[in-house]
Amino acid sequence: xxxxxxxxxxxxxxxxxxxxxxxxxxxxxxxxxxxxxxxxxxxxxxxxxxxxxxxxxxxxxxxxxxxxxxxxxxxxxx
Amino acid sequence: xxxxxxxxxxxxxxxxxxxxxxxxxxxxxxxxxxxxxxxxxxxxxxxxxxxxxxxxxxxxxxxxxxxxxxxxxxxxxxxxxxxxxxxxxxxxxxxxxxxxxxxxxxxxxxxxxxxxxxxxxxxxxxxxxxxxxxxxxxxxxxxxxxxxxxxxxxxxxxxxxxxxxxxxxxxxxxxxxxxxxxxxxxxxxxxxxxxxxxxxxxxxxxxxxxxxxxxxxxxxxxxxxxxx
Numbered sequence: 001x002x003x004x005x006x007x008x009x010x011x012x013x014x015x016x017x018x019x020x021x022x023x024x025x026x027x028x029x030x031x032x033x034x035x036x037x038x039x040x041x042x043x044x045x046x047x048x049x050x051x052x053x054x055x056x057x058x059x060x061x062x063x064x065x066x067x068x069x070x071x072x073x074x075x076x077x078x
Numbered sequence: 079x080x081x082x083x084x085x086x087x088x089x090x091x092x093x094x095x096x097x098x099x100x101x102x103x104x105x106x107x108x109x110x111x112x113x114x115x116x117x118x119x120x121x122x123x124x125x126x127x128x129x130x131x132x133x134x135x136x137x138x139x140x141x142x143x144x145x146x147x148x149x150x151x152x153x154x155x156x157x158x159x160x161x162x163x164x165x166x167x168x169x170x171x172x173x174x175x176x177x178x179x180x181x182x183x184x185x186x187x188x189x190x191x192x193x194x195x196x197x198x199x200x201x202x203x204x205x206x207x208x209x210x211x212x213x214x215x216x217x218x219x220x221x222x223x224x225x226x227x228x229x230x231x232x233x234x235x236x237x238x239x240x241x242x243x244x245x246x247x248x249x250x251x252x253x254x255x256x257x258x259x260x261x262x263x264x265x266x267x268x269x270x271x272x273x274x275x276x277x278x279x280x281x282x283x284x285x286x287x288x289x290x291x292x293x294x295x296x297x298x299x300x301x302x303x304x305x306x
Contacts, residue, residue: 004210007234018213021174041095
């Protein structure tokens, strides 16, 4: 019998094994961390979405959060 | 529906926005307007919040400005490609109750899987996880309905093969509805993978065709808005 851990890895197998409300509760914790880190509520641009409007995207997230910013950018080695 | 439903069903860990399927009756839209007013929600982008656009298949997009929900996006739709009408979706809905007695009315899993068959890359791993999660949850004692659902919607090669080995007669019967199931019986991983890819390509193309006239309409509305 195929084991969930072997197929999808431990993390996803654990997620699958939770009840919906347990997942909801865990997701809410992720949400708090995300917001505390300055995560933006702007959706990521999805050029494949039929709703994508390149004009709509603003330079500043509407919730006033600065969004995550790059602190260090690795150099591409030749 | 959407990302929040995927969290509850186990296919996602996090979603930034809220997607709602609604019935576009005057009374219901009036109730929704009142609810959105409490959230200080404003329409963003096009189309405007009118029944005629919802009934055509457009999504209406809102951003909330009330404290506690500031910045949250809410998208509403009435009609989705390949998905039954709202009364049927409502009849088949799943209701979850949280500890604080809040009720969450979810699109049923089979309906959500259908709604997710879009042209977007991000939806297809989600579909796979939606069905996988359901499989692992109920595999010990599946109902006939669950077995059929898995045979018709699983996108994981190993699980299709495993299921076909346990239920070969049912698999052969359902192969009339889903051709690639024949390869699950013969354990042909390569053909199964090809079949799954073919299914995905066909759905993506169908979704692009469906959205073409709607996107043309959205473009006209955007240009009209810019001219104003």
